[in-house]
Amino acid sequence: MIVFKNVTKIFDGKIVALENISFEIKSGEFVLIIGRSGAGKSTIIRLINREIEPTRGEIYYKNLKISNINGRKKRELRRKIVTIFQDFKLLNKKTVWENLLLPIEIWGENGEKMKDKIYQLTEKLNLKNKLFQKAETLSGGEKQKLCLIRGLLFNPEVILADEPTGNLDPLSAFEILEILKQLNKEGITIILATHNKEIVNSLRKRVITLEAGKIIKDENPGTYSIF
């Protein structure tokens, strides 16, 4: 589904974030990308959602070369591959409802149909009673749930999660991971970048380990040693 072929990313002509990495992620997989800060985890996430372009190499999504797409194709890609972040990226001064209407406005979808979907998803993730609260008044876990609902509105095929539990208390973090596991069971491919060893140990999924921009291990569930 997602293929990296000899990808290198160099920032400002000198900072090597990724060096000649290759891997493949199959549809429906749950993959953890781990490594220390600066190892290149976030760079992989940003390359997949086409926030940045690789310096060398190619990236494919369902056989479509996405490493240099622009315009409409890039927009379409962000509908199929959604990203959640450690710092949430929400409009804090706006309500939960307004935050959820934003992607609907962007895509100009049928309002009523999408509003029904908002009700369904907020109910499923226990956020329905906070719909008209400002995002800034939500807890970290609730904010991350809101980000997930926002991403789920258009039935994505892949969820990229860049340290999604980094700002959460253990209970909220556990809840978010459970939601991600559930979404994965429903068929959504999950790529989770983290440096949290508890998450890695508890999930028991495929793990790609990065160090200084290189893949040093790519292990399948059950084969890797616990951190």
Place this chain on the structure above:
Amino acid sequence: MKYLINVFKRGLIQGWYLIFNEFSITFTNFLTTILISYLLWFSVFVFYFSNQFLSYLQDRLDFSIYFKPETSREEIEKIQRIIINFPGVERVEFISHEVALEKFKQESKINPVIERALSELKINPLVDYLIVKAKTSDVYLKISDYLLKSPYNEKIDYISYFENQKVIKRVISFSNYLKIITLGIIVVSWLFAGLIIFNNLYVSISNLKEEIEILQLLGAGNWFIRSPFIFYTLFFSLISYIISIGGLIIFLEKTKSFWPLVLSNFSLYHFVLENFLKLNLIIFGLIIFINLSSTLISIQKHLRL
């Protein structure tokens, strides 16, 4: 099509909200646009005034051909017929030296010194002459050129036009300088206004950096993000222009009776009223041009998506 409608809708709504969300910036943009609109109106008035002043002078231009005393009435009438056939000539009036003396006496009645001098003179010192009235001043030049090269030149004592022409040339030259200086001021002010709006847009973009980043991540296209800034410019340009027009109308109304005192045929009020639509289209078009181009350059530079 759906995308375009979406972009338009977003631009319209968010552009309107930007006016209130960024009010201190909007206020500066309002003032800049109002100032520029008044400068443009001022330049229009300068052009109108100098043209009116020139036509006022030309209307009063005295083109008279004075003949030598020995020139016969027949010869003068012959020259009168030639001149009347010149294209652009309205009328040619013959004034005999007797009529000229009578006119002079009438005009000098209030001056006892001249009146006494005239009564002491035994002869009529004045000569026969023709007064020519043409539609435009260039006709006078053609007539004088013709006469100077023709055999009638030796019958002519002098032509009054040349003395007046020097004054007219000076006024034209002054008027041209005035127009150039006005245009210079307008261009410099435009550049300043453009810079102010360019930088204000940069501040607005910076204030919305986080929202722009989120929009991008959610798949918003370039014009979806940019359109509010373009509509914002259109809105503040339109509103400030309407305000400036209101102020201008009050100014013209209050000074309606003053301008004809400066120049009899000069009425700013009627000039603006008669050309209201045309002038507003031109001035508003220029304002939109400067504001929108500054906005687009600012967006292109600071909102690279």
